[in-house]
Amino acid sequence: MRLTLCLLVLLFSSPVIAQPAQNIVLVTLDGVRWQEIFNGADSTLLFDPVYSRDTATAKKQFWAVAPTERRKKLTPFLWNTIGQQGQLYGNRQLGSRVNVSNPHWFSYPGYNEILSGYADDRIKSNDKIDNPNETVLEFLNKQPGLTGKVAVFSSWDVIEAAVNEKRTGIYASSANEPTQAHSATDSLLRDITTLYPREFGDGVRADFLTYFSARQYVKQNQPRVLFLSFDETDDLAHAGQYLDHLRMVQSIDGYLADLWKLLQGMPQYAGKTAMLVTTDHGRGHTPKARWKDHGTKTADSYQIWMAAMGAGVASTGEQKNGPVLFQNQIAATLAQLLGMEFKSDHPVGKPVEGIISKSR
Template structure:
């Protein structure tokens, strides 16, 4: 009897160990306003051929246009459609009936990011102004958990994120826009990045940092400080779309994909992160498609601006590739998904309702 009991206990303990999450670290990256159409179809030939939106039809056609959507998307985002699709999961291809949407009705940035990190499409958050978000977010929740204290940080190009993530209440470092990073024991490289961001030319707004500098801040901080949760918020795909510059929008999409590839290569080269880190890539809102000029914008009145996408890969995510199930998932589900990947439960702590996690299994 004792032997049987011991075997049962050992079996149970083994099952619990097996059920434990392998994900010890989380990296979330957003590409502001990048449409699902480009992600899943590649370059849009109608926009490539439109002189108003593309000043280099010959060059952009040669670089990005191919015979099929599958070929075009691989050219536009080679990392996403090689490494991520082979090792993880990609959601939001509406051509296959696999839909991803924001649940908030406003379909622009602050409400989109708020929904993403709070799990709550608050109808009261209808602004891009720097109003402190009253809703608790998953990053501040994780930062309060044992072993994560002071190990959560955000680097973003857009300077509104300290309000979206309410850094004063949450206590996490949110380094955004051209804010100077000031943490103990900074290397000369981080100090140089502080200088460069003020010397680099303004892209759209003097307070918006270049995405490449946001990325370099985040990567260098990982190398030196080993945060367990990192958020990188890129901005330029949205800015270029608002300008109606489809040529540069495509080029920046490819550059961002290359930064993601570099980031993943680093994560797999560092023993602290290798095989213990989940990477999530997504956006904050979609854009219009019809009429043609609505690709430049988004918002409550723009059909299609609610349509988004996301990708995930890591040690707890089965390699299912491009998802083809006929279903709809919502951005409000991602906050709880993030916490469950880390073996935590944001829902039990938040001061508001939270969407249920997405079943990645």
């Protein structure tokens, strides 16, 4: 009798992990600093005509005295929806720190770390070389019910190498490669992709085309795992175009709001989907011209951020203090949100503690 009573007490008093998500969306915004995510526009760049070609318009669009208001102007979905219903990590002013663990602090090493959960020093350039590491996407694509239900849409062509499309067979629509046309909408997207000016070369597709191509794919194919990788934020920063960089961040925030609304209107996704948003690396901050750069010669560009929301994610908002988190924890966190443990033949960072919602 006593044993039965003890078991009942444990059953009803111990926290239980909430129902895991059935679908996951991973989003990356290339080279977006934590400073803008948590403080909004940087006045030293926003009001400098060297970086913002129309400072009057820049002020009207992005400026407010309070950082909490500025950040909502820049990324309203991130703060009004994810900030209220999910979690945000990386505000170092509040003691929340997220770092890359790879020693390079630029794109391909960062994407490998995000996807494989492993900082591999063999990946030390942005050359388009197929990733030798198993990624969490490859792992998930092997699981029952997920095979053939993993899709990647990226603006930068190197991402298809980062996910090793050739080895894994994962569907990866990357840069300006032509896509199959199954409908009038597909044909239109294909034509625009072919004819739209390629400001940053053939290896980069305009982010709006990446988004709308992914949106159409979701409607038609309903993948269970979606990786959306945007690139123009980094290209505009390297070009020193701060106002345009902010506009692109704001546009992508709008795409995510639109995608979330779409998913919540589809029975397969509504209430069953988690979203995780992050970046591959940070940028410099002092002197202000270092904002254009990143890498080991640019101080603090190892500092990143992360946000999560949806099924299985605890609604604890903006995080304070806590242990230092690392980019290599993202892959295992994605798998855990789906109720799985990501294991591979290489080391994998542990899932982020506290991200999973628990109920009694």
